[in-house]
Amino acid sequence: MAKLLEKSLPEPKPRISQQTSNRMISIATISALILTWVIITQNRLVEPLFAPSPTDLWQAFQNLLPNLPGDLVASILRRIVPGFTIGVTVVTLLGIYMAMNQVGRAIFYPIVEILRPLPPLALIPLLILWFGIGYITQILLIAYGIFIIMVINSFEAVRNVPPIYIHAATTLGANRRQIFQRVILPSIVPDIVAGIRVSAAAAFGYDVAAELMGAMTGLGYRLVLARRYLLTQYCRYLDHYCHPFFHHRFSDQTGRCQSYELESARGTKVRHGVGQLLLGVRQGIRLAIYQKLVSKEVQNENHPSPFCSVRARPLHRRLSTSDSTTG
């Protein structure tokens, strides 16, 4: 009977496993995207300024290669890792505390709810005012960004631990500490890990934003620099004002940008001009703010390097000196 059944069934076809075929679909998708990119850029369907070709990208990568390790270390080790660690630690502890302690919830929950809708980037001016321009501000920005993403996540994770697990552990003789260590912590791990995964991506975003404020190294700084180098007039500004050190390093790229501009069509040039104008206005405003700060500082102390003084001096001193001048 079994034999008969075996014979009547058709031979099973040798089939590629589902996993392999899925992987092939993924590879095909990426390949198609790259191919489209190559076709568009090779045939100049779009201005190279707006969509650089893969070869340009490779060139840029090679140009950046000497700086890349330093930038990555600066971004990841000096800003993202500390900011991320502080953010995740604080938020996990606070979430657990709020979920497990009624008084803790009464104290912190309203504060959290008030803070949560505040976008981290909106805090930049305040952070600069309080902590100056420097690592502390940048790290705090990242930590705060992580905080508002994860706080409800970790709070709800503890509250959603099924009571049945706590009951079961209780009847097996677990005390409060053992319940926390052996039941609550392991059961919130998946939620916390999910939160960490979401906020890890955001941490890089906040890092870039953080480096907009006066960083001298890092990925975000490099991004800002590159953007400005496309607009050649401002390259000079950066070269001279930011750091003479960069001057020789980027001068070859400056030349590249200029040649781009010569090649590009007239329409692009017009748009380019508008972009420059806007950036110029923004730079002007920023410079004005800086100069105001600087002039105040110089008035107060005749400090030789105004940027350094804004960055390095703690809040209370700055406040006290400004108080003394007004008073």
Add this chain to the structure above:
Amino acid sequence: MEQEKIKLQRVSRVYEIGKGSTIIAVEDVSFAVSAEEFVCIVGPSGCGKSTLLYLIACLEKPSAGEILIDGKPVTEPNPKVGMVFQPDSVFPWLTVRENIEFGPALRGIPPSQRQRIAEYYVHLVGLEGFENTLPRQLSGGMKKRVDIARAFANNPEILLMDEPFGALDAMTKEKLQMELLQIWENERKTILFVTHDLEEALMLGTRVIVMSRQPNTIQTILDIPFPHPRSMILKTSSQFQEYRKKLWELLHLNV
């Protein structure tokens, strides 16, 4: 006189829901269970059967009355009183072995000894070969076995079981009932078993407590005289059917 393992004296439990309105989950319940008894509690849904077990396990406190275990009033959860819950309560982050070792591990029993305990109970509930499996890979019946093994491995003197087989299919249920009977016949724990399945109550219990709804209290206590060891064939006997009818009438004619 036999020692009373569990004694409830005029126990009530009232829940407050919102302003002024209350629900009486258990009202004026008194009974005693002696050591090594297998007592089943049956009753319509919402009659406070589960609440009784939660009160005895001290997961909740009675609003009135007193619960004594070995003659002492219950004040806090006690590992002497184990519990198997109706929903699946196997810890999903631990393997089968780690789940079964949970109670002994809490008491700081050394790993080698823990392993022996785990092996014994894995064998007892027939989960050999699944020791290092995570619960998500197990079927509902297998998870229930882990639950039961975990409760037994903690070596409680009293085991409270809250409709443990309620969510299982009929075949698995019968199999686990027979296994539970065997374990009880070997280990002689005091078991309090809540169910809504009359056959299950008659099959397992040495006594059956029948509860009523509104008031949520004890209606009758029936002694079940079937000798041990019992087997499934018991279900076909006319005496069993008689008892079944009697129980059914008690439950349905007084509602």
